[in-house]
Amino acid sequence: MSITYLEAIREAQAKLLREDERVFIYGQDVGGTFGGAFKATKGLAKEFPGRVLNTPISEDAIVGTAIGAALNGMRPIVEMQFADFSSIALNQILNHAGTHYWRTQVPVPITVRLPGGGTKGSGPFHSQSMESIYAHYPGLIVMTPATVEDAYTMLIEAVAIDDPVIYCEHKYLYYHLKADKLPEKGLPTGRARIARAGRDLTIVTYSAMVQESLSAAEELAREGLESEVVDLRTVKPLDTDTVLASVARTGRLLCVGESFPWGGATAEIIARVTSAGFHLLDAAPVRINAKDTPIPYHPNLWSAHRPSAKTIAAKARMLLRE
Amino acid sequence: MLQTAPRSKRTTAKKAPVHERFREAFRWMLLARTMEEKLVSLYRGGHITGGVYIGKGQEAISVACGLFLEKNDIFAPLIRDQAGRSAFGEPLVDVARTYLGSRLGPMRGRDGNIHRGRPSDNQLAMISHLGAMVSATVGALMAKRFKGEKKFVGLTAIGEGGMQTGSCHEGMNIAAVEQVPLVVVAFASHDLVERAIGYGFEGYSLDGTDLNACLDVIGSAVKRARAGRPPQLVVAAMLRLSGHGEHDDASYVTDEIKRQPFAQDCLKLAEKKIVDLELVDAETLRSWRDDAAAKVEEAITTAQQDPQPAGEKEDWCALHTRELLDQME
Numbered sequence: 001m002s003i004t005y006l007e008a009i010r011e012a013q014a015k016l017l018r019e020d021e022r023v024f025i026y027g028q029d030v031g032g033t034f035g036g037a038f039k040a041t042k043g044l045a046k047e048f049p050g051r052v053l054n055t056p057i058s059e060d061a062i063v064g065t066a067i068g069a070a071l072n073g074m075r076p077i078v079e080m081q082f083a084d085f086s087s088i089a090l091n092q093i094l095n096h097a098g099t100h101y102w103r104t105q106v107p108v109p110i111t112v113r114l115p116g117g118g119t120k121g122s123g124p125f126h127s128q129s130m131e132s133i134y135a136h137y138p139g140l141i142v143m144t145p146a147t148v149e150d151a152y153t154m155l156i157e158a159v160a161i162d163d164p165v166i167y168c169e170h171k172y173l174y175y176h177l178k179a180d181k182l183p184e185k186g187l188p189t190g191r192a193r194i195a196r197a198g199r200d201l202t203i204v205t206y207s208a209m210v211q212e213s214l215s216a217a218e219e220l221a222r223e224g225l226e227s228e229v230v231d232l233r234t235v236k237p238l239d240t241d242t243v244l245a246s247v248a249r250t251g252r253l254l255c256v257g258e259s260f261p262w263g264g265a266t267a268e269i270i271a272r273v274t275s276a277g278f279h280l281l282d283a284a285p286v287r288i289n290a291k292d293t294p295i296p297y298h299p300n301l302w303s304a305h306r307p308s309a310k311t312i313a314a315k316a317r318m319l320l321r322e
Numbered sequence: 323m324l325q326t327a328p329r330s331k332r333t334t335a336k337k338a339p340v341h342e343r344f345r346e347a348f349r350w351m352l353l354a355r356t357m358e359e360k361l362v363s364l365y366r367g368g369h370i371t372g373g374v375y376i377g378k379g380q381e382a383i384s385v386a387c388g389l390f391l392e393k394n395d396i397f398a399p400l401i402r403d404q405a406g407r408s409a410f411g412e413p414l415v416d417v418a419r420t421y422l423g424s425r426l427g428p429m430r431g432r433d434g435n436i437h438r439g440r441p442s443d444n445q446l447a448m449i450s451h452l453g454a455m456v457s458a459t460v461g462a463l464m465a466k467r468f469k470g471e472k473k474f475v476g477l478t479a480i481g482e483g484g485m486q487t488g489s490c491h492e493g494m495n496i497a498a499v500e501q502v503p504l505v506v507v508a509f510a511s512h513d514l515v516e517r518a519i520g521y522g523f524e525g526y527s528l529d530g531t532d533l534n535a536c537l538d539v540i541g542s543a544v545k546r547a548r549a550g551r552p553p554q555l556v557v558a559a560m561l562r563l564s565g566h567g568e569h570d571d572a573s574y575v576t577d578e579i580k581r582q583p584f585a586q587d588c589l590k591l592a593e594k595k596i597v598d599l600e601l602v603d604a605e606t607l608r609s610w611r612d613d614a615a616a617k618v619e620e621a622i623t624t625a626q627q628d629p630q631p632a633g634e635k636e637d638w639c640a641l642h643t644r645e646l647l648d649q650m651e
Contacts, residue, residue: 024468056499061457061492065500068396068461071441074468076461091451091489096458098640099449103433106441107642138640162642190646237648272650 001181005145006174008152008182009040009113013077016159017048020075023159024051026066027079027113037081038115038174059088066110067097075159076110083116083168084128097164098139107162111155117170117208117258118306124294127302129207129257132264134166135236141165141189142236146210148179150193150233153186161189168235170208177211192239194246198226201316202246204269205256206232213256215309220316227316235265243269244277251282252319256307261289283322288315341537345601347389347409348533348592349610351381354405355589356614357414360622361421365568370421372434377402379563380509382533382588385409386540387477387507396462396476398446398455401436402509402562403479412445414617418625431631452484456493456506463502475503475547482510485517494553498522503547505554507540511584515557523555530558531584533592561585 003011016023025031025041031054035042045052055062059080066076080086086093093112101107118127135142141163145151151169158165187193195210196217203213210231217227228246232239247253253273255266266287273285288307296302341347358376365374377384380402388406391397397410408414419427420438429438429447439447446462448455459476466474484490485508497504498521506523508514509530518525524546528539536558543554561584565572579585596602602610639647 056492056495058457058492058496060454060489061460061496064454064457064489064493065461065464065496068446068458068463069465069468070461071446071458072396072462072465072469074465092454092457095451096449096454099433100441100447101642102640103429103437104439104441104447105430141641141643141646161646163646237646240649 002178003148003182004175005148005151005169005177006038006040008148008179009155009169010042010044011182012152012155013041014044014047016077016156017044017051020159022073022075023077024053024074025077025079026053026055026062028055028057028081030054030079036079038171040079040113059085060092063089063092063110063112064096067092067100067108070108070110071106077159078110078112080112080114082126083114083130084125086112086114086130093134093140093164093166094137098137100139101163102139108164109162111158111165111167113167113169115171116168117172118295118302119171120299120302121297122295123297127295129168129259129290131166131168131207131235132257132259135265139164140236141234142168143189143234144168144206145233146173146207146231148177149183150186152182154189154233157186157189168207172208173211187233190234190237190239192233192242193231194228194242195231196227196229198228198250200225200250201227201252201254201320202230202243202250203227203254203256203312203316204230204232204243206235206265207258209256209258209307212307212309213312216312216316219309219313225316225320238265238268238272240272240276243273244280247273247277247280251280253281253285254312254316254319255285255287256312257287257289258306259289261292264289283319286315286319288312340595340599340601341534341541343389343537344534345596347385347537348596349614350385350389350409351405351533351589351592352610353408353414353614353617354381354384357417357618357621358404360618362568364421364622371423373567373569374421375401375436375567376564377404379560379587380530381405382536382592383507383509383530383540383558383560384479386536387479389537390541390544391475391477394444394471395474396444396446396459398448398459398476398478400448400455400479400481400484406479407445410445411443412440414621415624416440418621419628422625422628423630424625424628425631426628427625451489453480453487453489453491453493456480456490457496460493460497460500460502460504463504464500467502473548475505475544477505477507477544479507479509482508482512482514485510485514494521494523497553501552503550503553505540505543505547505556508555508557509560510557511559511561513557513559515555518555521553521555523553524551525555525557527557527559529584530560531586531588531591533588534595559584560588563587
């Protein structure tokens with residue numbers, strides 16, 4: 001048996017619908033026979049009648065509705081058709097869901113699934129990585145699963161958490177990643193994972209950049225350079241302890257993210273390591289992100305816009321020469 | 323389906339039967355006005371941080387919004403809904419505590435003035451971004467339907483400005499798609515009731531200065547929603563008899579506008595009806611005023627004696643799941 005990242009997301013939702021009557025799925029074209037733009041809910045409407053609901057193209061109202069339902073005992077899973085479109089729902093997510101517990105002491109247990117990240121030919125409006133925007137605001141958990149196993153267990157965990165969870169699923173991984181089976185249990189939320197052990201350099205990353213970083217590490221290993229790859233799993237909370245422990249072993253830090261370069265998760269990691277672990281560093285930390293332009297359409301431009309195994313490896317070599 | 327109720331004509335209103343809850347509604351209006359006058363006084367004396375946002379002129383509509391809801395219904399009030407909040411069951415001390423920043427209020431100094439609520443008691447806590455509460459109310463009603471509850475309704479208020487937001491539009495549309503028992507009450511100086519057609523709501527308009535009309539029309543809309551009719555839109559004509567907040571002197575409101583029928587003070591009109599129709603005697607009316615003043619005094623005095631929040635003692639955690647708090651320092 002082989003199961004993809006996308007199938008893991010579907011299976012997690014099926015399990016949640018089966019085992020928790022408070023769960024319903026809400027989004028554009030998720031119901032009926034269509035099963036969502038990427039088929040992450042395929043067949044669920046038939047299996048769970050009345051609990052996989054199509055919505056109008058109204059991202060603001062979709063999240064607003066989910067908030068109201070969550071306040072009244074439900075556990076809605078919202079599917080944004082593309083992460084990019086969640087910009088329409090920013091007000092409800094950041095100002096309503098994100099502030100609610102702080103203001104009222106009543107939590108808002110919604111899960112918002114964001115199919116994000118680049119794929120060839122998707123262009124500026126269907127490729128964005130939104131995790132840094134959501135992590136910037138208080139009151140939200142931001143998950144960025146990088147493996148089939150995490151895609152499954154973290155979505156189940158997201159729905160169990162009483163606070164709003166932004167679940168960033170990467171479209172590039174939907175079909176590219178496969179696992180033999182789904183685990184019963186994953187690491188705790190907020191705990192990073194050492195995806196590859198190494199002594200020369202720490203690469204901290206998340207989501208699809210974990211795979212690119214692992215490929216880069218393979219390339220570097222052929223040159224005798226051993227990279228440790230830390231998969232953050234959640235951008236917020238950020239497991240600073242695991243990152244610092246890795247930097248303590250290697251003395252060098254490279255942060256990799258697919259989102260735009262100004263601020264964001266990679267900058268936050270470097271800020272924390274230089275504040276709390278300056279003495280651990282043998283060289284100035286480095287980061288690599290997408291370029292500071294909208295995401296291009298053409299495959300030649302797209303593949304040069306985002307970090308890749310090649311550019312990550314090049315940056316690592318530069319850092320190791322210091 | 324559009325059903326536009328004719329606007330009440332004041333010449334015939336005296337002859338119309340007085341709504342059975344007219345006196346009760348008037349007392350909530352009186353309490354709201356008394357409370358808000360006190361808040362204005364405190365603000366001008368420098369005792370309230372931030373702003374004070376009152377519902378002067380809107381009390382007749384607002385009280386009708388809160389009065390016909392049951393405890394199990396959902397109420398998402400807006401800025402000028404003191405009368406409706408009180409009628410729905412908000413303790414007056416919540417108002418005082420929120421405005422005065424008490425640690426013991428529902429918002430505990432973390433949010434102020436009209437941004438308050440008790441979601442666990444079905445009174446949602448509005449955010450400033452207009453229109454956002456419409457879909458939240460829809461979601462709350464969907465949850466009740468999921469759970470198999472019956473005969474519930476939700477009501478939310480919106481102003482003419484708020485009705486122009488995309489959020490309001492999306493929320494009203496999704497209410498019609500889901501066919502939830504929602505009542506949207508709009509305060510407007512233009513009659514926007516024909517929008518009901520586009521949304522698939524049943525629409526009614528009324529004179530928002532006429533308490534009797536407000537009770538009749540909004541009460542009926544709540545009843546229809548509860549009975550399973552489509553979502554209801556009620557557009558009430560009125561003029562805000564204050565600035566946006568007490569920092570705003572409303573000097574932009576012309577004398578011509580102030581002479582319009584919708585610019586009358588609903589509280590004064592309701593009191594005139596009480597006197598003209600001898601609904602209660604002068605002594606009772608006076609006792610109602612005294613009672614309102616005493617309740618306001620008690621609420622304010624209580625809040626003034628409460629502890630204030632302190633930065634060094636605050637629990638700076640925006641998550642319910644404390645173990646997932648990001649450790650930044």
